[in-house]
Amino acid sequence: MKHQSSTQAQSATLYRMVMPSHLCPYGLKSKDLLERQGYEVEDHHLTTCEETDAFMEEHGVETTPQT
Amino acid sequence: MITIFAVAFLMALGLSWYSFETIFTLRGLEWFISISMCFLAVQKLQDVESFSTMFLNYDLLARRWVQYGKIYPFGEAFAGILMVAGALTWLSAPVALFIGTVGAVSVFKAVYIDKRELKCACVGGDSNVPLGFVSLTENLMMMVMGIWMPIRMYLIG
Numbered sequence: 001m002k003h004q005s006s007t008q009a010q011s012a013t014l015y016r017m018v019m020p021s022h023l024c025p026y027g028l029k030s031k032d033l034l035e036r037q038g039y040e041v042e043d044h045h046l047t048t049c050e051e052t053d054a055f056m057e058e059h060g061v062e063t064t065p066q067t
Numbered sequence: 068m069i070t071i072f073a074v075a076f077l078m079a080l081g082l083s084w085y086s087f088e089t090i091f092t093l094r095g096l097e098w099f100i101s102i103s104m105c106f107l108a109v110q111k112l113q114d115v116e117s118f119s120t121m122f123l124n125y126d127l128l129a130r131r132w133v134q135y136g137k138i139y140p141f142g143e144a145f146a147g148i149l150m151v152a153g154a155l156t157w158l159s160a161p162v163a164l165f166i167g168t169v170g171a172v173s174v175f176k177a178v179y180i181d182k183r184e185l186k187c188a189c190v191g192g193d194s195n196v197p198l199g200f201v202s203l204t205e206n207l208m209m210m211v212m213g214i215w216m217p218i219r220m221y222l223i224g
Contacts, residue, residue, distance in 0.1 A: 021183075023130065025123035032133035 011040040016065035017052055018045040027065040034067065068189075068196050071110075075102040097150065097216070100208045104147030104163070107205060110191040111140035117192025124185055125177040125198060128169045142166050143209070150212055156220045164213025170206035174198060 012034045016027025034041050046052040052064060059066065076099050083095030111118045119136030122129050129136040142162050149159035177183050178199055185198040189205050196202075 023123075025120045028123050028130060028133055029120065 009040045010038065011042060012067050013042040013044065014065060014067050015044045015046060015055055019047055019049075024065060030065045030067060068201060071106045071190070072103055075099055075106055078102050093219075094153075097153070097212070100212050101147050101150035103205075104143055104209060104212075105151065107189055108140050108144035108147055110194075111188070112144060114192050115140055118188050119192075121186065121188035121192045121194075124188075125183070126170065126173045127176065128173070139166060146209070146213075150216060153216075153220070156216045160213045160217045162213075163209045163216075167206045167209030167211075167213055171203060171210060174202045174206060178203070 014027070014031055014034065016030065017024040018027070031041055031043060046055055046064060055066075056062065056064065079095045079099035079102055080090045082098050083092045084090055086092075086094070115137055118140060119129070119133075122136040122139065123133065126136065126139075129139070143166060146159045146163040146166070149155050150163065177185060183198075186194060187196040187198040187202040188194065189202050190196060
């Protein structure tokens with residue numbers, strides 16, 4: 001899932017939970033850190049538990065956020 | 068949490084006694100709040116990273132600007148120390164008023180408008196204190212001090 005583009009501005013793809021009842025703090029921190037390190041962040045919001053589960057299933061990961 | 072306020076209160080009485088030979092003074096009340104601020108800041112400063120994560124669960128400014136969560140404990144300690152001393156009030160009062168107001172609005176929104184059940188980050192990141200009235204009190208106390216200290220220093224004299 002890592003996007004290491006050859007152009008000058010590095011880009012990153014981030015998947016994080018953004019739900020009405022839960023805005024993931026680690027997702028916010030990831031986004032902030034990436035931006036501060038000069039990455040162009042392609043920000044994907046997982047807005048429901050189903051979407052999050054599906055994402056984790058698809059990519060074989062246990063937790064979010066994922067970059 | 069109760070211990071923090073109790074010890075801060077008794078320390079304030081002690082300082083009041085030492086300085087004025089009477090237990091209850093207005094300055095003692097100011098010491099109580101400013102010492103409480105310092106204690107609460109120390110709790111947060113023990114693990115700034117974990118505090119800032121927990122803080123993101125409800126603080127409105129930190130959500131927009133993540134680094135604020137790391138500045139907050141230092142700001143609280145800074146304002147608290149200056150208020151214990153009664154020094155540089157022109158600086159400590161705006162800092163306390165600012166972080167107190169942002170905090171009070173955030174806590175009020177999270178607890179009373181959104182009715183969310185959260186843990187309070189006020190005594191650091193690994194706490195079990197529910198976010199609620201006490202958290203609001205911490206922020207309201209800072210607001211009161213941010214308004215009161217300059218009034219006393221510059222208007223009453």
